[in-house]
Amino acid sequence: MSLRIVVTVKYVPDATGDRHFADDLTLDREDVDGLLSELDEYAVEQALQIAEAADDAEVTVLTVGPEDAKDALRKALSMGADKAVHVEDDDLHGTDALGTSLVLAKAIEETGYDLVISGMASTDGTMGVVPALLAERLGVPQVTLLSQVSVEGGVVRGRRDGDSASEELEASLPAVVSVTDQSGEARYPSFKGIMAAKKKPVKSLDLDDLGIDADEVGLAGAWSAVDSATERPARTAGTIVKDEGEGGKQLAEFLAGQKFI
Amino acid sequence: MAEVLVYVDHLDGAVRKPTLELLTLARRIGEPVAVALGNGAADTADVLAEHGAVKVLTAEAPEFADYLVVPKVDALQAAFDAVSPVAVLLSSSAEAKEIAARLAVRIGSGIITDAVDLEAGDAGPVATQSAFAASYTTKSRVSKGVPVITVKPNSAPVEAASAAGAVETLAVTFSAQATGTKVLSRTPRESTGRPELTEAAIVVSGGRGVNGAENFAIIEALADSLGAAVGASRAAVDAGWYPHTNQVGQTGKSVSPQLYIANGISGAIQHRAGMQTSKTIVAVNKDAEAPIFDLVDYGVVGDLFAVVPQLTEEINTRKG
Ligand SMILES: Cc1cc2nc3c(=O)[nH]c(=O)nc-3n(C[C@H](O)[C@H](O)[C@@H](O)COP(=O)(O)OP(=O)(O)OC[C@H]3O[C@@H](n4cnc5c(N)ncnc54)[C@H](O)[C@@H]3O)c2cc1C
Ligand SMILES: Cc1cc2nc3c(=O)[nH]c(=O)nc-3n(C[C@H](O)[C@H](O)[C@H](O)COP(=O)(O)OP(=O)(O)OC[C@H]3O[C@@H](n4cnc5c(N)ncnc54)[C@H](O)[C@@H]3O)c2cc1C
Numbered sequence: 001m002s003l004r005i006v007v008t009v010k011y012v013p014d015a016t017g018d019r020h021f022a023d024d025l026t027l028d029r030e031d032v033d034g035l036l037s038e039l040d041e042y043a044v045e046q047a048l049q050i051a052e053a054a055d056d057a058e059v060t061v062l063t064v065g066p067e068d069a070k071d072a073l074r075k076a077l078s079m080g081a082d083k084a085v086h087v088e089d090d091d092l093h094g095t096d097a098l099g100t101s102l103v104l105a106k107a108i109e110e111t112g113y114d115l116v117i118s119g120m121a122s123t124d125g126t127m128g129v130v131p132a133l134l135a136e137r138l139g140v141p142q143v144t145l146l147s148q149v150s151v152e153g154g155v156v157r158g159r160r161d162g163d164s165a166s167e168e169l170e171a172s173l174p175a176v177v178s179v180t181d182q183s184g185e186a187r188y189p190s191f192k193g194i195m196a197a198k199k200k201p202v203k204s205l206d207l208d209d210l211g212i213d214a215d216e217v218g219l220a221g222a223w224s225a226v227d228s229a230t231e232r233p234a235r236t237a238g239t240i241v242k243d244e245g246e247g248g249k250q251l252a253e254f255l256a257g258q259k260f261i
Numbered sequence: 262m263a264e265v266l267v268y269v270d271h272l273d274g275a276v277r278k279p280t281l282e283l284l285t286l287a288r289r290i291g292e293p294v295a296v297a298l299g300n301g302a303a304d305t306a307d308v309l310a311e312h313g314a315v316k317v318l319t320a321e322a323p324e325f326a327d328y329l330v331v332p333k334v335d336a337l338q339a340a341f342d343a344v345s346p347v348a349v350l351l352s353s354s355a356e357a358k359e360i361a362a363r364l365a366v367r368i369g370s371g372i373i374t375d376a377v378d379l380e381a382g383d384a385g386p387v388a389t390q391s392a393f394a395a396s397y398t399t400k401s402r403v404s405k406g407v408p409v410i411t412v413k414p415n416s417a418p419v420e421a422a423s424a425a426g427a428v429e430t431l432a433v434t435f436s437a438q439a440t441g442t443k444v445l446s447r448t449p450r451e452s453t454g455r456p457e458l459t460e461a462a463i464v465v466s467g468g469r470g471v472n473g474a475e476n477f478a479i480i481e482a483l484a485d486s487l488g489a490a491v492g493a494s495r496a497a498v499d500a501g502w503y504p505h506t507n508q509v510g511q512t513g514k515s516v517s518p519q520l521y522i523a524n525g526i527s528g529a530i531q532h533r534a535g536m537q538t539s540k541t542i543v544a545v546n547k548d549a550e551a552p553i554f555d556l557v558d559y560g561v562v563g564d565l566f567a568v569v570p571q572l573t574e575e576i577n578t579r580k581g
Contacts, residue, residue: 127358224404250561261579
């Protein structure tokens with residue numbers, strides 16, 4: 001029987017550009033380029049490796065996001081995923097983590113799955129909660145923050161490097177996995193991969209298709225609200241000295257002045 | 262007075278500093294009721310009472326150590342049902358964020374993660390967050406349900422405030438999901454004797470400029486002269502010069518110490534995401550154009566192999 005892997009991928013503003021909030025205090029998507037969250041490339045990579053090691057497997061990449069989010073799906077397809085699902089709906093604008101996980105969970109159930117693989121965190125919201133939210137909503141084990149992962153005989157195993165210990169984990173499928181950037185470098189799409197991606201199916205779903213009421217998601221339906229967002233004032237220019245033999249001593253003098261010594 | 266549930270982060274009964282910071286914040290909103298789980302849970306009571314916990318709910322069961330996350334969610338939910346708090350606070354470790362997330366779904370509440378400050382507001386607690394690698398400061402609220410909020414370490418002072426700290430055993434019934442993810446083995450991290458990275462008042466970090474694992478001794482010597490924790494950039498970690506657990510940045514630890522000293526680190530956005538909220542920032546870098554200098558309160562353009570040992574020596578001399 002075929003192993004059905006769904007990889008959740010987020011379309012995010014480029015972190016090296018100038019990221020802003022829009023007037024409604026949601027992410028401003030106008031002023032900055034979007035891309036596939038770099039941390040989700042690791043999830044796609046592990047999905048492809050697990051699929052390659054299995055007899056028969058299919059990798060579906062899934063995103064919830066605006067029209068442009070198709071770019072993230074194309075990138076993942078060009079890396080080697082088989083097909084894509086795009087949940088887009090105007091009413092999704094401003095959805096928070098609880099809402100996003102609701103939509104993702106419904107779309108995952110609709111797609112059919114044995115294994116869900118997510119990134120450890122997005123590069124914009126950076127909450128690191130969606131995988132746990134998905135496991136809770138889907139009612140399946142969470143095997144999260146893995147630096148190493150493998151699937152064999154309907155069991156997923158992995159290593160989680162936590163704050164105070166490193167743990168070896170195990171769960172039966174179906175399960176939700178998230179992987180860290182220590183899990184292994186993501187492959188670059190080949191020219192062949194990029195050409196092939198153009199022909200791969202991208203299915204679009206909206207809230208109706210998933211049986212979700214508009215008032216459960218979006219800005220109005222959000223469980224959390226942003227009241228204000230202010231740009232942090234640029235740090236006042238610090239003192240910069242060139243080392244001419246006394247740099248360490250000068251720095252010590254500064255630290256002493258600040259009462260650190 | 263309204264009760265606030267505080268999830269206790271402890272290791273075999275030794276309470277971690279971020280939990281004591283949470284108690285300071287919890288007292289701004291109501292009366293803290295602490296929840297301590299697992300081995301040594303009851304041993305946490307004294308220190309929690311000294312920091313304002315009116316009650317300490319404890320539960321010990323092998324499930325907390327043998328299975329991932331869910332048993333703790335079950336216990337926190339039991340405490341939530343027993344207490345009916347106005348907010349649930351946890352410190353922002355990777356595990357606590359996952360516990361918070363699952364609890365939020367179960368109790369139908371919104372969640373805010375990585376708050377750097379918390380105040381009482383007319384419509385419930387108002388959390389300050391720092392967004393987009395700390396280039397924005399936001400104020401947020403949970404608008405549905407009982408707020409579940411995780412707070413970054415070093416966001417509040419630890420304040421003594423003696424309270425009853427009455428210990429009660431919490432009855433927990435584990436859910437069907439609790440045993441879903443088995444912990445096959447656990448290898449504890451070796452202690453270096455240095456402060457925990459996320460809790461440290463001073464962090465001294467090294468990057469690619471340190472140029473080799475053995476050279477990290479220079480960084481460690483500076484750290485030790487200041488009683489600081491040691492951090493590293495991802496470039497240094499990927500090169501195998503320092504353990505990943507010491508990585509500072511977006512995919513490593515997020516730190517906000519009183520003082521951060523970056524040595525041989527360029528200051529890429531992903532590194533900045535993890536240290537930009539530090540109070541005072543200092544850098545040593547031989548490239549005057551390195552982006553890290555845009556953030557610093559004090560910077561030395563120079564070779565770290567000359568500057569850092571001199572600094573360490575000077576500090577040790579001054580300490581006498
Ligand atoms: C600066 C900022 C602050 C925010 N603060 C909050 C807050 O405090 N509370 C709150 O409820 N919401 C908040 N949000 C909204 C929230 O980040 C997003 O709604 C949401 O997508 C989930 O969180 P995340 O992106 O941080 O995901 P994370 O939990 O960090 O993402 C982990 C993984 O989940 C998957 N994933 C996440 N989103 C999607 C998606 N749309 N499509 C496909 N896969 C996905 C990816 O695999 C990703 O790697 C914030 C957003 C921003 C931009
Ligand atoms: C998805 C993603 C997540 C990431 N997460 C993180 C993260 O969590 N943390 C992180 O740090 N990075 C992270 N990165 C990597 C980040 O983009 C940078 O590559 C990294 O921070 C660079 O490390 P560095 O500053 O040590 O090295 P470099 O950028 O190579 O800088 C080295 C610096 O050392 C200086 N130098 C060299 N020799 C000397 C000397 N003798 N004396 C003084 N100065 C000297 C140089 O002038 C230079 O400025 C992430 C990247 C991605 C894509």
